[in-house]
Amino acid sequence: MSVAGRTVLVTGAGRGIGRAEALHLAAAGANVVVNDPGVEIDGRGGDAGVADAVVAEIRALGGRAVADTGNVADWEDAGRMVARAVDEFGDLHVVVNNAATEVNKGMERLAEDEFDDVVAVKLKGTFAVSHHAARHWRARFEAGERTDRAIVNTASGSGLLNPLPTQSNYAAANAAVAAMTTVHALELRRFGVRVNCVSPSMVRTRLTAGVPGERMTGPDVVAPVVTYLAGDGCPLTGQVLSVRGTSVAVNRGWSLGPRVESDEPWTVDALADAFDTVGVEVVDPFDALTTALGGALGLSRREDVEAVVNAQLDLPQN
Known part of the structure; x- marks a missing residue:
């Protein structure tokens, strides 16, 4: 399994996880399109120098790369970055959908545009770039070309295993990306395209700069997994790692747990009795959060984790 000679488009590749992925892919011999508009964490502003700097790093090490500053949430920009990869390197083999922004607020304080903008970059952006790549790949396949292609999406532990308070927009978008991964793996298999997803957690980047915890790792830990999934001959598709x-x-x-069944339509009382009988275990979300993050926060009691969360949300303590 190798990425040597393959062309890979990495979105959000100017910093953090995306930058580590771009550098790792280039070191393994891939041609890399470094996409990043250079925006702030919340999506504001823009700086073309961010993508250019990563391209300069890659070229200084003898690799091949070009910069792209398009916005993944802009349908036309998404199409142009795919076209740029093909124009520059002759084809596009892999898309790594990594771009993301964050606006963290409790749901009652989160404004409509703050919800929409985060979902647009993570969810729509993942779909938009994948859509334009898939159109190119279908055309190549129908022309008789048979080449391994791949999409590597990026979700987050926040959206899958431990949804975090203040991240309604971010967690929802990442969970949707994971769900979309399975759908696209089913749809694109007929064109020889594999679709997988990585879900990093406890990685120290700009987006997690304010998260406490000594167990945070650098973004380099994600890059080899992405390079593996991008490699020609990787057997995986439809997986979230x-x-x-x-x-x-x-x-x-999502997996099924205990169930109750009836030969007749349920009544409220019958359903209550049935659930009492099977002894359905109810997991308090703060217990789950304590298990997932308590160690990193140095906290072992659910009450302490809840107090930290409530303070962050600016809610009164009981």
């Missing part, structure tokens, strides 16, 4: 430090786990998605 959680990456935490040196641990890589295959997610099983």
Whole structure:
């Protein structure tokens, strides 16, 4: 399995995880399109120098790369970055959808545009770039070309295993990207396209600069997983891989737990009795959050985690 000679478009590649991925792919011999408009964490502003700097790093090490500053949430920009990859390197083999922004607020304080903008970059942006790549790949396939192609999406532990308070927009968009991964793996298999997803957590980047915890790792831990998924001959498709430090786990998605059944339509009382009988275990979300993040926060009691969350949300303490 190799990415040597393959052309890879990495979105959000100017900093953090995306930059680490772009550098790792280039070092492994890939031609890299470094997409990043250079915006702030919340999506404001823009600086073309951010993408240019990564391209300069790659070229200084003998790699091949070009910069792109398009906005993944802009339909036309998404099409242009795919076309740029083809024009510059002759083809596009892999898309790594990494771009994301964040605006963290409790749901009652989160404005409409703050919700829409985060979802637009993460969810619509992932779809838009994948859509234009898929159109190119379908045309090549129908012309008789048979080449391994791949999409590597990026979700987050926040959207899958431990949704975090203040991240209604970010968690929802990342969970949707994971769901979309499976759909696209089913749709694009007929064109020889594999679709997988990485879900990093506890990675120190601009987006997690304010998150406490000594167990945070650098973004480099994600890059080898992405290069593996991007490689010609990788057998995986339709998978969501959680990456935490040196641990890589295959997610099983939503899974069924205990169930109750009836030969007749349920009544409220009958349903209540049935659930009492099977003893359905109710997991308090703060217990789950304590298990997921308590160690990193140095907290072992659910009450302490809840107090930290409430303070962050600016809610009164009980």
